[in-house]
Amino acid sequence: MATLVQIVVTPGSGDGRAVAIAREVRKRLGKEGYAARLHAFRTLDELVQWAKTCRAAFSSLVAIGGDATVSAAAEAAIRLWVPFVPVPSGFGNLFTNAFEHPSDPDEVVALLGRGDLVWSDVGVASGEMFLAxxxxxxxxxxxxxxxxxxxxxxxxxxxxxxxxxxxxxxxxxxxxxxxxxxxxxxxxxxxxxxxxxxxxxxxxxxxxxxxxxxxxxxxxxxxxxxxxxxxxxxxxxxxxxxxxxxxxxxxxxxxxxxxxxxxxxxxxxxxILDGALALLIPAGSFDRLRARQVAAQANAPVVRPAPRERVASERAPAAVRGFPARSTPPGVVV
The missing domain is CATH 2.60.200.40 (Tumour Suppressor Smad4)
Structure with missing residues (x-):
């Protein structure tokens, strides 16, 4: 039985390019032997509701759009404990820029088979998750x-x-x-x-x-x-x-x-939810992110860590934190 990949997209993202990218990704996934299902949401609110309630019927989740779209979709990946592939097609694309996620359909499909797995942090504010x-x-x-x-x-x-x-x-x-x-x-x-x-x-x-x-x-x-x-x-x-x-x-x-x-x-x-999201990224992009981080800390004013509270911040769900070992360990910044 073919591996089912769920693709979600908001048509308004990226000057309308998001839907075209989603269709091409679905076509290429089929050629590579995957089963692909595409769901286009008219509004961001519809995507948010789907992410909170969708069933565990797929093995990977691909989200195409800007920062708001990929943040909303990430909740489903965290809740269902499936690998997540965000595809930039918005205005800022801040999160996808961090790990150099591609928008080319062939490169997106390649991530599902050959991408590195990292565990990304996720922010939570007023009950909503955000990635950027x-x-x-x-x-x-x-x-x-x-x-x-x-x-x-x-x-x-x-x-x-x-x-x-x-x-x-x-x-x-x-x-x-x-x-x-x-x-x-x-x-x-x-x-x-x-x-x-x-x-x-x-x-x-x-x-x-x-x-x-x-x-x-x-x-x-x-x-x-x-x-x-x-x-x-x-x-x-x-x-x-x-x-x-x-x-x-x-x-x-x-x-x-x-x-x-x-x-x-x-x-x-x-x-912050520490290491909550199983994220597939291009090979080598994590090392380049760490190199940029080290260079920035050397050239910018020292980041002053605030004293920690006695009560720990929120943690990722137990099931998520029990996911198989990282293929690329997260960086440790002193």
Whole structure:
């Protein structure tokens, strides 16, 4: 009996390219002797619901789309204890960039037979899993406003929308006041921007967490103090251009449990599931990720680990942690 591979896709991802990629992957899987089933979801909410309730009827899961799509689908892979292959076809593709996942259908199929198996960390915030990051404050407001008003599919138009929204918010003097605790340790003062990252955010564009890795059991947390929108935007532009001293006003922390309170609202807990996701990656990509991480730690300000809590952060389900031995062990960052 042929091995059944489940393919999931959100048609809106990647300027409509995601469905075309999914069909090609299904066709090539059939030629390689796999049984492949394709499910296209009209909305992300439909995919989220499927991931929480689908039956264990497949042996591998392939998810095609952007960071939101692959994060939603990953919950099914974790819950059912099956290997996961994310395929980039979105705007940011931050998680897939970390491990150099391909979008070429032939290379995607090759991962199922010859990919390395690693155990990836997963973040949990407000009951939802994420693979890339959670942001609060200035950047989050820009992203929310762009996607609420109009979210262009074309990459260049999406970038332009973000720049326009950032410029528009310069005239708004109000910034969120964010209180942050990391592993029970309160970060001094209030922040205007907080990014809790499982991967480098945003690699190749605005690297706020250059040493973040989804295989080290901790988040990298970037905190920018609350000042004015103009000063925060200027700080981000300096990081984008990588000018000398661009990180002088950024604080980087590392921890497993982050508590964020925005404008005195109810605190939100963000926790890491250490090694929860069985992930198939291109051969050699894990070593290249570790090399980038080591180089980033040497060139960027030292990441200051916060004191750990006495109570451990959430752990992966027992069944997941009992999966067969890793083919590639996770990195250990000191």
């Amino acid at each position: 990051h959670r942001s609060y404050g200035y950047l989050a407001r820009i992203q929310e406003d762009v996607e609420r008003l109009h979210r262009p599919r074309q990459r260049y138009r999406r970038l332009l929308s973000y720049y326009q929204m950032a410029a528009r918010q310069l005239s708004d003097g109000a910034l969120d006041a964010i209180q942050v605790e990391i592993d029970g340790h309160a970060v001094p003062g209030k922040a205007g921007l907080v990014t809790i990252a499982n991967v480098e955010t945003y690699r190749g564009f605005l690297s706020l967490t250059p040493a973040a890795s989804p295989a080290d059991g901790v988040f990298d947390v970037c905190v920018i103090p609350r000042t004015t929108p103009a000063r925060i935007l200027a700080q981000l532009i300096k990081v984008m251009l990588d000018v000398p001293g661009c990180r002088d006003e950024l604080d980087l922390y590392r921890g497993r449990h982050v508590r964020v309170r925005v404008n005195r609202r109810k605190p939100q807990d963000v926790r």
